Amino acid sequence: MTDCDLCGRAIPTVIPVRAIRPLLKFAYPNGVWKGLCETCLDSAQKTHLTVDKNQNSCRKNRCALCGDKTGVFPVKLQIPDFSKGVVKKDVYVCKKCLKAVDEAYIGYKREQIEQKHAHH
């Protein structure tokens, strides 16, 4: 089991997203891999779709994936909670990581479609 890097949910496999950490650029020139669950990937991708229209990026928060502070956008999470069912929470992700999420999302959806075709 692994934990989703955004909501902390424990799932068998996470979807890998490559985050470039500005502070670790020299140690990790190709970025570090973060893992997201499908729910978080979906909502982060939705945020990515609105980024170009949404000029109100927030500079007070850090990106939940790479720690960057140069303009982050809110991603709505739904965190499973034992007593309350689901808890809604906002995290902030920077534009670069949202782009990485979008790439991961496209690859993931493509894989799902290919798997579906393989069964027929």
Ligand SMILES: [Zn+2]
């Ligand atoms: Zn998650």
Ligand SMILES: [Zn+2]
């Ligand atoms: Zn980031």
